[in-house]
Amino acid sequence: MTSSRRFVPPRLGRGCVRLVASLAILLGLCACNGSEEALILAEDQAAGRPADASAELGDGTVKVRHPSDYLRVTRYPTDLTHADLATWNEQVPAVRQVEIASSADATTQPALFYDSGSDHAKPLLLVLHSWSTNYLQSVDIPLAQFAIANDWVFMHPDFRGPNDGRPQTTASDTVMTDIADALAYARDNARVDPSRLYLLGYSGGAMNALRTAARYPQVFAGVSVWVPIHDLTRWYDYTARRGEKYASEISQVCGGAPTEGSAAHAECLSRSPRAHLPAVAGELRVFIAHGMGDRVVPPGQSLRVFNDLALEDDRIPEHHIEYVNDRRELPPALRERSLHGGREFPRFAEAGADVLLYLRSGPAELVLFKGGHDMLYRPALEWLARQRRE
Numbered sequence: 001m002t003s004s005r006r007f008v009p010p011r012l013g014r015g016c017v018r019l020v021a022s023l024a025i026l027l028g029l030c031a032c033n034g035s036e037e038a039l040i041l042a043e044d045q046a047a048g049r050p051a052d053a054s055a056e057l058g059d060g061t062v063k064v065r066h067p068s069d070y071l072r073v074t075r076y077p078t079d080l081t082h083a084d085l086a087t088w089n090e091q092v093p094a095v096r097q098v099e100i101a102s103s104a105d106a107t108t109q110p111a112l113f114y115d116s117g118s119d120h121a122k123p124l125l126l127v128l129h130s131w132s133t134n135y136l137q138s139v140d141i142p143l144a145q146f147a148i149a150n151d152w153v154f155m156h157p158d159f160r161g162p163n164d165g166r167p168q169t170t171a172s173d174t175v176m177t178d179i180a181d182a183l184a185y186a187r188d189n190a191r192v193d194p195s196r197l198y199l200l201g202y203s204g205g206a207m208n209a210l211r212t213a214a215r216y217p218q219v220f221a222g223v224s225v226w227v228p229i230h231d232l233t234r235w236y237d238y239t240a241r242r243g244e245k246y247a248s249e250i251s252q253v254c255g256g257a258p259t260e261g262s263a264a265h266a267e268c269l270s271r272s273p274r275a276h277l278p279a280v281a282g283e284l285r286v287f288i289a290h291g292m293g294d295r296v297v298p299p300g301q302s303l304r305v306f307n308d309l310a311l312e313d314d315r316i317p318e319h320h321i322e323y324v325n326d327r328r329e330l331p332p333a334l335r336e337r338s339l340h341g342g343r344e345f346p347r348f349a350e351a352g353a354d355v356l357l358y359l360r361s362g363p364a365e366l367v368l369f370k371g372g373h374d375m376l377y378r379p380a381l382e383w384l385a386r387q388r389r390e
Helices: 019-026 085-091 138-149 173-189 204-215 232-241 245-254 263-271 300-309 318-327 332-337 346-350 377-385
Strands: 041-044 049-052 063-065 096-101 108-114 122-128 153-157 192-202 222-226 286-291 355-361 364-369
Touching: 063 138, 063 377, 085 138, 096 173, 108 138, 108 173, 122 138, 122 173, 122 204, 122 377, 138 153, 138 377, 153 173, 173 192, 173 204, 192 204, 192 377, 204 222, 222 377, 232 245, 232 263, 232 300, 245 263, 286 300, 286 377, 300 318, 300 355, 300 364, 318 332, 332 355, 346 377
Parallel strands: 041 063, 122 153, 122 192, 192 222, 222 286, 286 364
Antiparallel strands: 041 049, 096 108, 108 153, 355 364
């Protein structure tokens, strides 16, 4: 998950209440609105590109600007795990580092935060870093640039840093509390539109996003997860067979190899979205995206996320999931179910990541695209921008 790419500055255009009280406010929000069926207008005048009046998915009409030319995290000119405050200060000086008192213990947790100070209520973009890094993850800089260009509030918390085997990391209850504290801090220190709270995560960040959304199902207008880990026990088996470091980190955090029936297995399950998503099926507006060729987290993990959230008749059979994992292609019967025929997905196409499968069940949407362990900035953000709670 690393490379030796040299950093090149992104090309840009112009341009606390305590946890219980905070969550009491948050949980007063209502259900999502998915009734409108218009297309998003994506404007990037700062980069000299014409407005694009088409959209990939979702409902609602909004206007957004994309100030960064980077289309996917694997093309960003740093390692995926690169984390450096100086880079953030150079590229997005308006984003500042803050310290947030933890409701879980006596520590303070660092985060990156942006608010323009404008008087109107604004969307909040809460972004969760991936598995092996922290709140300074550089590939998330284009997300902050988007927030600034569109006058959104931006929050990028640390939640105990990388998932390196320490028990307080890896979707622990402490992590969930830290994320809730970060959300409360943003709401206390900016004028946030409560109908437009957005949660975004990639890889390990997507795992934590799903856990957070399942814990607080009435909070977020939209949750966008890319190449998520659904089940730590399955991912342990996969990474152990491949001799990857993630298996060791999982066994450390769970107290041993998570073999069936062991205490470590139960611990891993308790930290996994698998154990929590079925209870909130139909309550979460979630966009799930996965590269078919992903060798870090198999695409079957996303298919199982979709199954946990889908109506029974819409679920993907287990033998189809195994077919996808084994062959990295769609079985004919699953391909025939795809709803993407006749639809346009220009943001995927412009990134060279053609959509192979699109399914929808209630408020849950699933895309498999041509690619690997990746996130596409523009469709991730545009889908979120269309979501609102009433």
